[in-house]
Amino acid sequence: MSDTMPMSEARRYQQLRGHLSYLKLNDAAEALPRVLDQARAERMTLTTALEKLLEIEVEATEARKLSSRLRFACLPEPWTLNDFDFAAQPGVDEKLIRDLATLRFLDNASNVLLVGPPGVGKTMLAVVLARSAVDAGHRVYFTTAAELAAKCHKAALEDRWSSIMRFFAGPRLLVIDELGYLPLPGDGASALFQVINQRYLKSSTILTTNVGIADWAGAFGDATVAAAMLDRLLHRAAVVGIDGPSYRLRSHQSHSDNLRKGVTGRAG
Structure with missing residues (x-):
């Protein structure tokens, strides 16, 4: 993320990270700097950047749920x-x-x-x-x-x-x-x-x-x-x-x- 970000934008960025953390969207909060940099570099629309950020959170949530289901299932082998x-x-x-x-x-x-x-x-x-x-x-x-x-x-x-x-x-x-x-x-x-x-x-x-x-x-x-x-x-x-x-x-x-x-x- 650029070091030349205006103070007001920096404050807004911190607030956004705070909101994500408060809502327990921790993977999205961690990915926020990377997604913002990618959005600037690729000139993404706001909708595209937001979708990409939330996709990261959804995928992480699904991975955690799958891991939890597998632990409960007690399958003897990982066969598919x-x-x-x-x-x-x-x-x-x-x-x-x-x-x-x-x-x-x-x-x-x-x-x-x-x-x-x-x-x-x-x-x-x-x-x-x-x-x-x-x-x-x-x-x-x-x-x-x-x-x-x-x-x-x-x-x-x-x-x-x-x-x-x-x-x-x-x-x-x-x-x-x-x-x-x-x-x-x-x-x-x-x-x-x-x-x-x-x-x-x-x-x-x-x-x-x-x-x-x-x-x-x-x-x-x-x-x-x-x-x-x-x-x-x-x-x-x-x-x-x-x-x-x-x-x-x-x-x-x-x-x-x-x-x-x-x-x-x-x-x-």
């Missing part, structure tokens, strides 16, 4: 749709996944069930869809079935059942990973059902499991609870069955091959 190699997993319906990534299923509180053996990419796809929802401005929370059951059990012991139910009912999208991988505690199936019931027809849930839908009764040891849970989950749902090669093992093999090539290249 571009990271998933559909060619490496022919068992995945790419067209269906890309349709789900539009997030239209959130509009009518539909669910997504990713079903298949270990290693085929279920968790990665769940994270991909969850990240799309976070980027779109939705509140998302990721947990495993075992963690959810443990939190509910602890809340019940501490007389916080209502609060934990409100917590799991809150996110626009709840991801429950690894259902069936570990046995749920005695009241785990009941807790999971109550979470699903709280969200029924209100918010969407993505669930990954290695247990085929026909085997849920045996997996949970309670046919009534399993049937009630499936009834709510499947009422509005996309079921993505994955019956292909291990995506995870192929990824590890590719990584090992690259390392081996690198070592061989250096040795040569």
